[in-house]
Amino acid sequence: MADLAVRLLNVSYASNGTQILSGIDLCFRPGLFNVVLGPNGAGKSTLIRIAAGSFAPSSGKVLYGDIPALSFDATTLARRRAVLSQQIELSLPLRVEDVVLMGRYPHYRDAPSIRDKEIVSRALDLVDMAGRRHQPYPTLSGGERQKTHLARVLAQIWDDDDDRDERILFLDEPTTSLDIHYQIHLLDTARKFLARRCTIVASLHDLNMAFDYGDHFFLLDFGRLLCEANGAGSIPKELIERVYRVRAEMIASADQIAYWRFRL
């Protein structure tokens, strides 16, 4: 499974009679930071979970390369695909490094190798949590917990120099409830992985943050894909205003970086 392009073919999903996704056709761009946008209830989270192979769509298909996502062996897939989910158990009675080591579980059977432990250390370094590796997880702040889980998913798809396989990282609203420092830190760290044969698929709420970090955009509303755009500038302003029910205004700063200001 060298080719890990994730494609959704006519994916629909309904739960208890409510249509959540309808006829989604898309292909996440390999090697890029893909962002799924849309207001609350648009179906972003469901789309990401279905694309990550968590459960089957009601109709349609999810392909990884040419192979249906659900036909993979769970461990094989787990070595190549990691997911940072929205709600994570708050009361893990473990230490930080034990949580990060979970990311290596798909890679060893009974005991972690020296390399697995080394990857845990490097992942902790990458998220600036090396100093807290022995601390009990429940004593961490919300931001530190999210960093710990980021280290866990990065350790899961950590690349070997001799391993040319592609990987994919799904981030389901990873910055929700984080302060600005942790938001920037998380997205910066994730972006570093693009250079390491990794594709990123993230759902984000903050549009300026999304346009800053994203390469390729998918805009959802009421479970439908309204627009796909390469580069933030290609999303029509009117569409954003209609979907998010706001008025948008572009503000260009002196150094030519554009920011959006939103008002009701």
Added chain:
Amino acid sequence: MSALRQLPYRQIYLALMLLLAMSLIASASIGTIVFTPLDIATFLGEALGLSPTGPDVLNHNVFFLLRLPRVVLCGFTGATLGVSGTLMQGLFRNPIVEPGLTGTSAGAALGAAVVFVFGGTALSFASPLATAGVPLLAFACSFATTMIVYRLSTTFGRTEIFTLLLAGIAINAMCNAGTGFLSYIARDPQARNITFWNLGTFTTADWRGALVVATAFAACFMLALHHGKSLNALMLGEEDATYLGVEPDKLIFRLIVINTVMVSVATAMVGVIAFVGLVVPHLLRMIRSADYTFLIPASALLGALLMEIVDIVARLVIQPAELPIGIITALLGAPFFLWILILQRRAMGGSYG
């Protein structure tokens, strides 16, 4: 306690092994007839053919036919219950679960009682058919009760604690009624002894029972050791465990089978011994870690250790008679259970509004 938390797992295993070895020697020597460690060494030497058999045939027989099988049965039963408590707490993702609560033990006792009572002369326990029949039926009933409690109390990978307690109460009551009825109509004095079923005892220990329990434990323990990682991953929730390559449905089914096999075999031989499975993983979490890759092996050692100690107490308190071991485990375990329940209530405080 905090110094212990930094120790490598291996040192804790080693410490537990040393304590277990000491408890085994103590357990082998204490009783109506006291054997000094020197006696024990002599007997073992004789058995291994290192020295000629001494003149004391009575003591020799008491040691080899009564004391030693009891020590072995007791150790493996404790290990079984300790590991079982760990597996079930991981599976239900709740620290109050143990085989006595989920109906696993009561179901096994009922299954075993059916064979003992209806087997009668045709299936007397000495016959090979009954040696297989007791564990088999114990397993079947035990598996059914555990599955019922699991399905009732766990939806979408979350265990509803009150449903669990209530389902456990109902299932235990049904099984106990069945076992009580069977004891009432039984002719065999052994099967009539209802305290044997509900309070557990090692007085009937023999080599066959000890070896059956040891074999079931060894096989299940080897399989259980591979599931430490998966139980850790399950702490993240079923969905996130899936992303780490765990298949929750398969895992749950496998663990319930492994757990039920060893618990039902042990229960068929010694009756229901409650609370050991509850206490053991808790003590280990307190002294070291909630990491299941540590808890599974450590709970086997601590379970065996605690059970030997409790058995020694059972033999000493009302000499020359002895207490059913289940009375002691319940006496110590029930307050512990209440304490954990209070801690859980406090932790969940907010959600009670």
